[in-house]
Amino acid sequence: MFHGVFGSSMMWKAQNRKLVEFNYVNLRDFGIGPRRQVDDTPYGGGDGMLLRVEPIFAAVEYAKQQNPDAEVILLTPKGKQWNQASAQQYSESGKDYIFICPHYEGYDERILTLVDHQISLGNFIMTGGEIPTMAVVDSIVRLIPGVLGGEQSAAIESFSDGDNYEYPQYTKPAEFRGMKVPDILLSGNHGAIAAWRAQNSPTKPAEE
Numbered sequence: 001m002f003h004g005v006f007g008s009s010m011m012w013k014a015q016n017r018k019l020v021e022f023n024y025v026n027l028r029d030f031g032i033g034p035r036r037q038v039d040d041t042p043y044g045g046g047d048g049m050l051l052r053v054e055p056i057f058a059a060v061e062y063a064k065q066q067n068p069d070a071e072v073i074l075l076t077p078k079g080k081q082w083n084q085a086s087a088q089q090y091s092e093s094g095k096d097y098i099f100i101c102p103h104y105e106g107y108d109e110r111i112l113t114l115v116d117h118q119i120s121l122g123n124f125i126m127t128g129g130e131i132p133t134m135a136v137v138d139s140i141v142r143l144i145p146g147v148l149g150g151e152q153s154a155a156i157e158s159f160s161d162g163d164n165y166e167y168p169q170y171t172k173p174a175e176f177r178g179m180k181v182p183d184i185l186l187s188g189n190h191g192a193i194a195a196w197r198a199q200n201s202p203t204k205p206a207e208e
Helices: 004-005 009-016 053-066 084-092 107-113 130-140 192-198
Strands: 071-081 097-101 116-118
Touching: 004 009, 004 130, 009 130, 009 192, 053 097, 053 107, 071 107, 107 192, 116 130
Parallel strands: 071 097, 071 116
Antiparallel strands: none
């Protein structure tokens, strides 16, 4: 899953430009017994399977051997909700991170003793932490200077200034099936364009 996403588009460019490096640790390599078991049923009963504590500890300790100063991030519904300000903070930190991707029902609570940061994408549940991790990593890496290319590419966009949403944008053609680009954007008056953009940057999402 990770190779497909991180091997494409801006994530590939970031690696090619030596701005970021990804390393992958397969939890199964640290599984228990001949079947490389990484999860088991919860004490006290209940549906689903929990990630066992031993493989997680072994995997994180292995990763720490490669990078002792790396901080550990756990994707969990109980974590701090991720936003653009968080992405900016992490992109500027200069730190390396180890992401733990939980699965199915959850994880043995004792793994929290390894964790420096708990992050949530929102009030919803997914089958695993891989996709949330990819989303968080993408949002961080794209803000590293030199990844996107243009100096203002990440500076002027949704949530770059608190809770604002980016202003409407248009490209060629100037008219399509009766729908026209606002005249102000074709005027060449940069001051008036800036004012129009500021006026048309909403602070709440569009109605469904």
